[in-house]
Amino acid sequence: MDFDLILRVYPFFIEAAWVTVQLAVLTTLLGLACGTLGAMARLSRLRIFRMIGAVYVSVFRGTPALIQLFILYFGGPQIGLQLDAFTAGVIGLGVNIGAYMTETMRGAIIAIDKGQAEAARTVGLSRYQTMRYVILPQAARLMIRPLGVNINALIKGTALVAAISVVELTYTAQRFIGSTYKPFEMFMISGALYMVIIYATGRGITWLDRKVRIV
Amino acid sequence: MTEQKPFVDIRNAQKSYGSLEVLKDISLQVARGEIVAIIGPSGSGKSTLLRAINDLDPLTGGEVWLEDTQVNRKLPHRQYEKHINQVRQDIGMVFQHFNLFPHLSVRENVTLAPKLLKGLSEDEAEALAREQLDKVGLIDRIDYYPSRLSGGQKQRVAIARALAMKPKVMLFDEATSALDPELVEEVNLVMKKLAEEHMTMIIVTHEMGFAETVCDRVIFMDKGVVVEEGPPSKIFRNPDNARTQNFLRKHLANANR
Numbered sequence: 414m415d416f417d418l419i420l421r422v423y424p425f426f427i428e429a430a431w432v433t434v435q436l437a438v439l440t441t442l443l444g445l446a447c448g449t450l451g452a453m454a455r456l457s458r459l460r461i462f463r464m465i466g467a468v469y470v471s472v473f474r475g476t477p478a479l480i481q482l483f484i485l486y487f488g489g490p491q492i493g494l495q496l497d498a499f500t501a502g503v504i505g506l507g508v509n510i511g512a513y514m515t516e517t518m519r520g521a522i523i524a525i526d527k528g529q530a531e532a533a534r535t536v537g538l539s540r541y542q543t544m545r546y547v548i549l550p551q552a553a554r555l556m557i558r559p560l561g562v563n564i565n566a567l568i569k570g571t572a573l574v575a576a577i578s579v580v581e582l583t584y585t586a587q588r589f590i591g592s593t594y595k596p597f598e599m600f601m602i603s604g605a606l607y608m609v610i611i612y613a614t615g616r617g618i619t620w621l622d623r624k625v626r627i628v
Numbered sequence: 629m630t631e632q633k634p635f636v637d638i639r640n641a642q643k644s645y646g647s648l649e650v651l652k653d654i655s656l657q658v659a660r661g662e663i664v665a666i667i668g669p670s671g672s673g674k675s676t677l678l679r680a681i682n683d684l685d686p687l688t689g690g691e692v693w694l695e696d697t698q699v700n701r702k703l704p705h706r707q708y709e710k711h712i713n714q715v716r717q718d719i720g721m722v723f724q725h726f727n728l729f730p731h732l733s734v735r736e737n738v739t740l741a742p743k744l745l746k747g748l749s750e751d752e753a754e755a756l757a758r759e760q761l762d763k764v765g766l767i768d769r770i771d772y773y774p775s776r777l778s779g780g781q782k783q784r785v786a787i788a789r790a791l792a793m794k795p796k797v798m799l800f801d802e803a804t805s806a807l808d809p810e811l812v813e814e815v816n817l818v819m820k821k822l823a824e825e826h827m828t829m830i831i832v833t834h835e836m837g838f839a840e841t842v843c844d845r846v847i848f849m850d851k852g853v854v855v856e857e858g859p860p861s862k863i864f865r866n867p868d869n870a871r872t873q874n875f876l877r878k879h880l881a882n883a884n885r
Contacts, residue, residue, distance in 0.1 A: 458705075526727070528723060528725055528727035529727060529729065531684060531723070531727060532721075532723065532727035532728075532729070532786075532789075533729075533741075534684070534713075534716065535682055535684065535716055535719070535720075535721040535790075536716065536717070536720075536740075536741035536745075536789065536790065536793055537713050537714070537716045537717035537741055537745050537793060538713070538740075538741060538744065538745070539709060539713050540709065542744055546740060546744065547729055547740075550731045551729075551730065551731050554731070
């Protein structure tokens with residue numbers, strides 16, 4: 414292990430880690446938005462929305478995220494959609510993870526006992542009020558940990574955007590290998606920084622889960 | 629039956645799931661202030677009938693009326709939702725498994741619907757919660773969450789929650805069936821108190837003793853039809869129908885075992 418080299422290059426990796434964090438945060442937010450819409454669609458009373466939701470989930474879970482990114486970034490300009498690499502990365506990964514989050518959220522909502530909705534409806538609450546005040550507050554608590562699993566996968570998935578040349582942790586490692594011929598050290602630095610990000614996120618999820626647990 | 633106009637009027641109720649007929653043309657009238665017990669073996673359709681009264685299990689044929697309002701009106705979705713949310717405010721329901729909202733305190737369980745639907749202020753809601761919880765003897769549990777209550781206490785909170793909407797009629801769907809035997813009495817006492825206040829009640833139950841002492845009329849259902857009905861003294865002491873006799877004999881044998 415060449416520690417001198419590591420000390421010389423690590424500031425670049427810290428910068429790259431920051432890009433990875435930005436990617437992860439923005440992707441999570443977009444994923445949550447897509448997941449919420451997707452879950453609403455899948456649970457809709459109207460068939461057309463249920464179908465749209467089902468197609469969304471099966472398309473984005475049924476193809477490699479890398480292919481989705483390539484279609485967006487390389488194929489996009491062909492149909493007039495010109496995006497910079499970072500934006501394409503956030504959109505591609507966000508819409509992809511949104512499909513997984515759709516299923517996570519739907520699962521948490523349908524896991525709430527049917528009696529809860531019945532009790533709410535029998536006192537006169539509307540469908541919306543039942544969802545808003547009775548089902549979602551309970552489902553949200555159930556969602557936190559499985560959404561944490563989605564977010565964990567997403568953080569590691571940000572490595573894919575190296576393939577469309579976003580200068581994040583994986584890309585940075587590859588770039589330094591080109592000039593130093595030290596793949597072991599470079600990938601070790603990247604890997605360690607990924608682990609720091611994931612560990613911190615995991616602690617955050619656990620904290621949130623404990624905080625909102627039903628007494 | 630009394631001469632006055634029925635308060636709850638079920639006309640030719642039919643319900644089927646595919647080819648399975650659960651309710652076969654049932655008509656039942658309940659007068660204001662009357663307390664009716666529905667008994668019968670499991671699968672007889674008694675819960676389905678009860679749940680049709682507030683359209684929780686919509687009928688496939690027939691009508692349900694509460695005073696001058698048809699409950700199960702056929703309307704376009706939006707109008708139906710508006711209509712049924714209004715009607716259900718007048719029909720309280722208590723479930724076998726309580727269905728309290730676990731993320732809300734006892735106070736919030738009782739006041740959620742009145743606050744949302746009747747726009748009560750915090751002070752009004754607090755007064756209402758205290759009034760209803762006092763009625764079921766749980767004022768000291770107002771800040772508790774459901775997970776810290778016993779089964780009997782949960783059911784009493786569920787009754788308070790239903791009463792908080794000031795319903796015209798109360799439906800009880802095997803309210804004590806999920807309770808340990810020693811907790812049944814506290815719920816029965818609350819129901820008796822409601823009976824003394826002349827609340828109109830329709831009670832699906834397996835508790836013949838309770839039905840006999842509290843109810844004005846007993847309906848015996850089997851296989852989707854009303855087999856026999858009458859005052860408790862008649863149904864329990866001297867039933868006409870062989871199926872009723874058979875059911876009660878088996879039931880008593882089980883109860884005494």
